[in-house]
């Protein structure tokens with residue numbers, strides 16, 4: 001099985017595609033967030049080192065992230081990296097650990113990202129999540145479970161989402177160039193319905209190009 005990387009801005013549907021590829025095709029879905037939490041929770045040496053950086057409000061260094069990833073992927077294939085690599089150094093380091101055969105870049109324009117994500121609402125009482133566009137509550141802006149009035153988190157305000165989008169695109173541009181240069185980047189139009197994006201992802205995975 002191929003090792004894959006999923007790239008794309010928040011709201012492009014990376015999580016949905018990753019979960020389906022894992023459930024239906026046996027890919028090992030790895031996000032560095034999960035790996036980091038796992039190492040910290042288990043109190044491994046790497047986890048303790050990483051925690052020291054996080055407690056100090058600093059970014060966990062690339063070498064440490066790579067060491068953790070290495071531990072989780074040793075001897076495996078069919079790995080689906082989600083939210084990783086984030087930097088060129090990580091991408092180059094990853095070559096030594098788990099060579100990537102295909103990178104799926106979920107493309108979505110800024111306005112669509114803002115429209116999708118600014119519809120998010122959360123129940124302040126029970127924490128239930130909604131999206132006014134894709135997953136609305138039964139009653140207007142009230143929680144289905146406890147009836148509380150739904151609120152919008154500061155993180156989900158349009159101007160914050162727009163800024164996050166710009167940061168993502170700027171940070172990921174070198175990665176897109178890097179993988180494009182290797183000839184393994186496939187662009188998918190993430191504005192299409194999720195079912196179609198998933199089908200396009202599967203076609204890209206099955207297409208055995210050199």
Ligand SMILES: [Zn+2]
Pocket residue numbers: 123124125126127128143144145146147148
């Ligand atoms: Zn509620």
